[in-house]
Amino acid sequence: MCVIPDDSTAQPYGSPSSPAAGSVLRAELDRLLELGVRDSGAHAGAVFLLASDGQALRLEVTTGIPAKYLTPWLGVGLASLDPVAEAVRERRSVWLNSPQELARRYPRTAIALPYHYAVAAAPILTGTTAWGTLLLFWTCCDNSGPASPSRDRVGAACRRLGQFLRDAADAGHPVGPGPLPRTLPRPPAPKRSPAEALAAADFAERLPEGSCSLDLEGRFTYLSATAAALVGGSIPDLIGRLPWQALPWSTDPAFEDRFRAAVVSRQPVSFTAMVSPDRWLTFELYPDGSGVSVRISPTEPDHTPRATPAGTGTPPAEPIPLGELYQVLHLAATLSEAAGVGDVVDLVTDEMLPAFGARTVALLAAEDGRMRVIGYRGYHARFLEHLDGAPLTFPTPAIQVLATGMPSFFATFEELSRAYPLVPRQDGLHAWAFLPLIASGRPVGSCVIAFDRPHPFSDRQRTVFTALAGLIAQALERARLYDTSKELAQTLQAALLPGSLPDLPGLDVAARYLPSVRGMDIGGDFYDLVRVDDTTAAAVIGDVQGHNATAAALMGRIRPAIRSHAATGATPAQALTQANRQLVDLGTGRFVSCLYAHLDLARRRAVLATAGHPPPVLRHPDGHAEVLALPPGLLLGIDPDADYPSTEIPLTPGTVLALYTDGLVETPGVDLDDAMAGLAAQLAQARPQPMDRLATALIDHARQTAPRTDDIALLLMELCTAG
Numbered sequence: 001m002c003v004i005p006d007d008s009t010a011q012p013y014g015s016p017s018s019p020a021a022g023s024v025l026r027a028e029l030d031r032l033l034e035l036g037v038r039d040s041g042a043h044a045g046a047v048f049l050l051a052s053d054g055q056a057l058r059l060e061v062t063t064g065i066p067a068k069y070l071t072p073w074l075g076v077g078l079a080s081l082d083p084v085a086e087a088v089r090e091r092r093s094v095w096l097n098s099p100q101e102l103a104r105r106y107p108r109t110a111i112a113l114p115y116h117y118a119v120a121a122a123p124i125l126t127g128t129t130a131w132g133t134l135l136l137f138w139t140c141c142d143n144s145g146p147a148s149p150s151r152d153r154v155g156a157a158c159r160r161l162g163q164f165l166r167d168a169a170d171a172g173h174p175v176g177p178g179p180l181p182r183t184l185p186r187p188p189a190p191k192r193s194p195a196e197a198l199a200a201a202d203f204a205e206r207l208p209e210g211s212c213s214l215d216l217e218g219r220f221t222y223l224s225a226t227a228a229a230l231v232g233g234s235i236p237d238l239i240g241r242l243p244w245q246a247l248p249w250s251t252d253p254a255f256e257d258r259f260r261a262a263v264v265s266r267q268p269v270s271f272t273a274m275v276s277p278d279r280w281l282t283f284e285l286y287p288d289g290s291g292v293s294v295r296i297s298p299t300e301p302d303h304t305p306r307a308t309p310a311g312t313g314t315p316p317a318e319p320i321p322l323g324e325l326y327q328v329l330h331l332a333a334t335l336s337e338a339a340g341v342g343d344v345v346d347l348v349t350d351e352m353l354p355a356f357g358a359r360t361v362a363l364l365a366a367e368d369g370r371m372r373v374i375g376y377r378g379y380h381a382r383f384l385e386h387l388d389g390a391p392l393t394f395p396t397p398a399i400q401v402l403a404t405g406m407p408s409f410f411a412t413f414e415e416l417s418r419a420y421p422l423v424p425r426q427d428g429l430h431a432w433a434f435l436p437l438i439a440s441g442r443p444v445g446s447c448v449i450a451f452d453r454p455h456p457f458s459d460r461q462r463t464v465f466t467a468l469a470g471l472i473a474q475a476l477e478r479a480r481l482y483d484t485s486k487e488l489a490q491t492l493q494a495a496l497l498p499g500s501l502p503d504l505p506g507l508d509v510a511a512r513y514l515p516s517v518r519g520m521d522i523g524g525d526f527y528d529l530v531r532v533d534d535t536t537a538a539a540v541i542g543d544v545q546g547h548n549a550t551a552a553a554l555m556g557r558i559r560p561a562i563r564s565h566a567a568t569g570a571t572p573a574q575a576l577t578q579a580n581r582q583l584v585d586l587g588t589g590r591f592v593s594c595l596y597a598h599l600d601l602a603r604r605r606a607v608l609a610t611a612g613h614p615p616p617v618l619r620h621p622d623g624h625a626e627v628l629a630l631p632p633g634l635l636l637g638i639d640p641d642a643d644y645p646s647t648e649i650p651l652t653p654g655t656v657l658a659l660y661t662d663g664l665v666e667t668p669g670v671d672l673d674d675a676m677a678g679l680a681a682q683l684a685q686a687r688p689q690p691m692d693r694l695a696t697a698l699i700d701h702a703r704q705t706a707p708r709t710d711d712i713a714l715l716l717m718e719l720c721t722a723g
Contacts, residue, residue: 022173025168025173025175028164029047029060029061029161029164029175030061030063030182030184032157032160032161032164033045033046033047033061033063033134033161033184034063034184035157035160036134036136036153036154036157036158036160036161037063037064037136039153039156039157040136040149040150040153040154040157041138041148041149041150041153042064042120042136042137042138042149043064043137043138043139043266043289044062044063044064044065044136044137044264044266044289045062045063045064045134045135045136045137046059046060046061046062046063046065046067046070046073046134046135047059047060047061047124047132047133047134047135047161048060048073048076048084048132048133048134048135048177049131049132049165049175049176049177050088050130050131050132050176050177051075051176051177052176054078055077055078056075056076056077056078056350057075057076057078057084057085057088057132057133058074058075058076058177058181059073059074059075059177059181060132060177060178060181060182061181061182061183061184062181062182062183062184063183063184064137064216064289065137065183065216065263065264066183066216066217066263067181067182067183068183069113069260069263069264070113070181071112071330072108072109072112072113072330072351073109073112073135074181075350075351077346077347077350081106081108081337082106082108082109083096083102083105083106083109083119083121083135084121084133084135085133086121087121087122087123087133088123088130088132088133090704091123091125091130092123093120093121093122093123093151093154093155094120094121094122095120095148095151096118096119096120097118097140097148098118098140099114099115099116099117099118099140102119107333108330108333108334108337111329111330111333112329112330112333113264115260115261115264115265116140116261116264116265116267117137117138117139117140117264117265117266118137118138118139118140118148119135119136119137119138120135120136120148120149120154121133121134121135121136122134122136122154122155122157122158123158124158124161124162124165125158125162126159126162126163126165126166129162129166131161131162131165131166132161132165134154134157134158134161136149136154137264138266139265139266139267140265186215186216186289186290186291187289187290201222201224204222204224205224205225205226207224207226208226209226209295209296209297210223210224210226210227210228210229210230210231210295210296210297211223211224211226211227211293211294211295211296212224212227212293212294212296213291213292213293213294214243214259214291214292214294215290215291215292216263216290216291216292217242218242218243218244218256218259219240219241219242220238220239220240220241220242220243220246221239221240221291222239223235223238223239226296227294227296230275230281230296230298231243231247231250231275231281231296232247232249232275232276233246233247242256243255243259244256249273249274249275249276250273254271255273258271258283258285259285259292262285262286262287262292263287263292265287266287266288267287268284268285268286268287269284269285269287270282270283270284270285271283272299279298280298280299280300281296281297281298281299282296282297282298282299283295283296284296284297328464328467328468330351331347331351331468331471332471334347334351335347335348335471335472335474335475336475338475338478338479339479339482340479340482340483340486341365341374341476341479341480341482341483343479344363344472344475344476344479345363345374345375346375347475348361348363348375348447348472349361349363349375349376349377350377356449356461357451358378358449358450358451359378359428359429359450359451359452360376360377360378360379360429360448360449360450361376361377361378361447361448361449361450362375362376362377362379362384362387362398362447362448363375363376363445363446363447363472363476364387364398364445364446364447364448365444365445365476366392366402366443366444366445369391369392370389370390370391370392371387371388371389371390371391371392371394371398371399371445371446372388372389373387373388374445378450383426387399395420395422396420396422396423397410397416397419397420397423397432397434398434398446398448399446400434401434401435401436401446402436402443402445402446404436405436405438405443406436407433407434407435407436407462407465407466407469408432408433408434409432409433409434409457409462409465410431410432410433410434411431411454411455411456411457412430412431412454413425413429413430416432426450428452429450429451429452430451430452430453430454430455431450431451431453431454431455431457432448432449432450432451433448433449433450433457433465434446434447434448435447435448435449435465435466435468435469435472436469436473437469437472437473437476438469438470438473439473439474439476439477440477444473444476444477444480445473445476447469447472449465489515492552495556496526496552496555496556496559497513497526497527497559498511498527498528498529501529502529502530502531502537504531504534504537504601505534505601506601506719506720507537507599507601507717507718507719507720508690508691508717508718508720509529509691509715509716509717509718510690510691510692510694510695510715510716511527511529511695511713511714511715511716512695512696512698512699512712512713512714513525513527513711513712513713513714514663514699514702514703514711514712514713515711524543524544524545524546524551524552524554524555524592524711525541525542525543525544525555525661525663525711525712525713526540526541526542526543526544526555526558526559526713527539527540527541527542527659527713527714527715528540528541528559528562528563528566529715529717530563530566530567532566532567532569535600535601535602536569536598536599536600536601536602537599537601538566538575538596538597538598538599539596539597539599539657539659539715539717540559540562540563540566540594540595540596540597541594541595541613541659541660541661541713541715542555542558542559542562542592542593542594542595542611542613542636542661542713543592543593543594543613543661543662543711543713544558544590544592545590545591545592546590550590551590554586554588554590554592557586558579558582558583558592558636561578561579561582562575562576562579562594562596565578565579566596571598571607571609571646572596572597572598572607572608572609572644572646573609573643573644573645573646575596576594576596576609576611576633576636576644577642577643577644579592579594579636580611580634580636580637580638580639580640580642580644581640583636583637584637584638584639584640585640586637588637590637591612591635591636591637591638592611592635592636592637593610593611593612593613593614593635593636593661594610594611594612594613594636595608595609595610595611595613595614595615595616595659596608596609596610596611597616597657597659599651599717600651601651601719604650604651604652604653604719605648605649605650605651606648606649606650606651606657607646607647607648608628608630608646608647608648608649609630609633609644609645609646609647610630610631610632610633610644611633611634611635611636611642611644612632612633612634612635612636613661614660614661614662614665614672614676615627615628615629615630615676616628616630616657616658616659616660617657617658617660617676617679617680617683618649618655618656618657618658619655619656619658619680619683619684620652620654620655621652621653621654621655623684624684625656625680625681625683625684626680627676627677627679627680628647628649630647631645631646631647633645651719652719653719653720654718654719654720655718655719656683656691656694656716656717656718657716657717657718658679658683658698658714658715658716659714659715659716659717660679660712660713660714660715661710661711661712661713661714662710663702663710663711663712663713664679664698664699664702664712664713664714665678665679665702666710679698682698682701691716691717691718694716695714695716698714698716699712699714
C-alpha cells in the first residue's frame, strides 16, 4: 500500500498559487534526474510521480529521450502489468537487461517501444512512503558497450529524489505530476570559436557523402550542401523540420522508426531507401546524448542490404504517424488484458487522453434499452447527467451513432450544433468524436472523445478512432461475460463455504478465503467451524486438488461429510478416517488434504490430526510462535485403510491457533519450511488484536509480498483470557 502525503492546504509546484516555488522545485527535480542518469551510467531517464489519488503514476520529466517516445507510459495505473508500476507496487527495482526479457515479462510495454535497449525501473521511497519511479535506459547486448548501471548508484539516485520530494511536501509544496510531461533540453555543447565551426562545416562539405545532424526530436540542425542535394531539398527549407514531414519520399513510418531506434538504443543504425525510381541512398545514423549524426551515400539497388528496411517509391497519401501506430498496438495489448468492465473503463479512460491529446473521454453502455455512463475522465458529472439513463431513441450524437453504426466527427461546436441544435455548449470543449461500440454485430455502447480546441479529423485519425472503437467494443463484451461468470462463481462459492461462523463463548474466531484463478473466483480450499456443544467445537481446513469448478464441486461434497462427522462428536482420527473412505468410494481420482482440530474449551485442550495438510501455527500467550510438528497422515482419497494419528496440545488463555492452506505461504522459489517459519514470525510480531483484524493483515501481507498461484483459506482462533 502506497502512503501518499496528505496536506489539504499544500499546493503542488504546478499550481498557480506558487509559481516561484514551482519553478525552483521543478529545476531541482530536473537536476536530480540528470545527476541520477549521469552518475548511474545510463544514457536516458525519466521520473514518474504518483497522481493525487495515489492510484496511478504520471510521467513528469525525461532526459536523453523525448517524452513523446514514452506516450504509452504517460499514465500508468498502479495495478498495471508494467515495470514502472511494479517497482512501486512491490517496493523493489525491476531490471530488464534485454529486449527479449522485456517482451517476455511485459509484452505490452515491449510492443509500445520495440527497440534494442535495456531498462530499469526503481521505486522512489522514503521509509514507507512511495513517491514515484525512476526509469533508466542503457545500451544492451553489446559486450563492447558500456556496462549496465550501478545498482548502488541507482539506489542512491532514488534516495536523493525521495528525500527531495519528502522535504518539498514537509515544506507545504508537495511535488505532483504536471499537466504534461516535460523533456529536458540537451546539455550545452562545448563552445567552439567561429573559426572552428567554419572549419567543421568546410570539412563536411569536402566529403563525397552528404552529412547532416538532427536533434533528439528528429529536427534538422545542420545539412551539408551535398546532403540537401541528395535528399532533394534546400537547406533553408529543411533546417528545424522533421525529415518525415519535410521530404515527401520519407513519410513512410519506417523512416521515423529507424531514427527512434537509434535514439532509444544509442546504437548506430543504417538503412537504404529509394528517393526516386532511379536513385537510392544509404543512411548511417550515429546517436549520442545531444543528437544524431547522419552520413548519406548514393548506392545501387542491386547492393541494397537485405537485412535493412527500404522505403517505398509511392508512400500512402496520409500514413499513420509512428507514435499513433505504436499507441494503437499498445492499447490493443492493454485491452486484451482487461478482465471486468471496470478494468476496461479504467484502461480506456486512462489511456485515450494522453494517446491522442484529448481533453475528455466518456464510455457509455447500452443496458435494457437505455444508455448508462460507466466511466469518464475530464468531464464534469453534470455534463453527462442528460445521457445517463436516456432511452436509446434520445436525439443526441452519443446515442444516435449506435442506431447508425457509423462514427460521427465534429471539428467545431458549430458543426455539432448544426447537426444537433439541442446539444448544450460545454465549457472548454470544441471538437468531438462519437464512436459506436459494436461487437459481433450488436451495439454495446459508445465512446465520446472531446478536445479543448477545434480539431479537424483527418481520414487517418478517423480510421484510427474507428479501429479503436472496435477493440473497445470487443473488450467490453468480453468483460461483461467475465463479470457475469464472476458473479455466478461468487454466489456458488458463498453457498459452498460457511455463511458465518458459530459464536462460542471464550473463543474469538475469524476466517478468510481468497481464490487465485483470475476469471473464476472459486476454488477447492475450504474451512469450517462446527459447534458441538457450549464448550466443544471442531475446526476444519482443507484443500481439494485443483483450482477450478470441479475442485469446488468436490469440496461441496467433502466439507458437509466432514461436518456431519464433527457434529456427532467424532475424534479427529475418526472423522478423517470416515471422510477418507467416502472419498475413495466416490472414485473422483482427486485427493484432498485436511487438518482437523477438536477444541475442548472447558478442559482447555485441543486434539489435532492431519491428512497431508500444512501444519498449524501456534502462538503462545507470551508471544512466541511455533509451527506444530504433527504426525503425518496420508492425503484423503488414496488408501481406504489409511490411519490418522492424533496429537493433543494445551490451549491456555491468549493462545492463537492458525489453520491455513498452502496458498497463504507458498511462494515460487521459497522453501515451504522457510515460508511456514515466516508465517510463525508474522504471528509472533503481531500485536494483540481481534482475530478479524489479524486475518486481514495476514491476507494483505500475502497479497503484497509475491504473486500467489494458489487459493488461500485461513482460520484463526484465540482462546480468550478469562474476564
